[in-house]
Amino acid sequence: MFSREQSAIGDLFERHRRELMTYLLRRVGRDDAPDLLQETFARFIARIEAEAVAEPPPFLQKIAMNLVRDFARAKAAETKLFELGAVGADAPSPELSPLAQMEAMEKWRLVHAAILALPPRCREVFVLYMNDGLDLGAIASRLGMSRNMAQKHMRMALARCWAALE
Structure with a gap:
């Protein structure tokens, strides 16, 4: 049996799913909107477990707007990554055997698949470090996080890249 809180979340989802999906479809397109809708509600649920939310609908909209902003940043970083990857210095030399x-x-x-699979913030730190040559202090300042958090993201990104090669 569902608890009262689970039922309330289900009702909230049913009432606001369509308007959030419409917003997300306009902003990020058909392929990514369902994932961002799910992430919106996942973050909402995580937040209400920590504290009460006075006005759930505006809070859901704010979460969706922040996810769209993060998504746009990740896409911009991904574009830079693709540009670098297309003609990168590490591209195979024509003198190598087939x-x-x-x-x-x-x-x-x-490695490219591992980078694309990183969480958006982690991928952003990795791309800023590898492509833009920023140090972790500058990345932390730019992204509004602590240097330790930037280091944590970088360690995770490198570990996943190495794991992809194993």
Whole structure:
């Protein structure tokens, strides 16, 4: 049996799903809107477990707006990553054997997939560090986080890249 809180969240979802989905569809498109809608409610649920939310509908809208902003930042960082990856210095040399070229391209594909799978904030830190050459202090300042959090994101990104190659 559902608790009263679960039922209230379900009702809130049913009442506001359509308007949030419409907003997200306009902002991020058909492919990503359902994921952001789910993330909106996941963050809302996590927040109400920590404290009471006085006005849930505006709070849901604010969460969705923040997710759209984070999504746009991640897409911009991803675009930079693709530009670098297309003609990067680490691209296989034409002098390599075809087998070595294939292996290098497969490694690049695995690392690239690992980078794209990173959480948006983590990927943003990684791209700013690797592509823009910013140090972790500058990244932390730019993104409004502590230096320790930027280091944590960078460690996670590097660990996942290395894990993808294993």
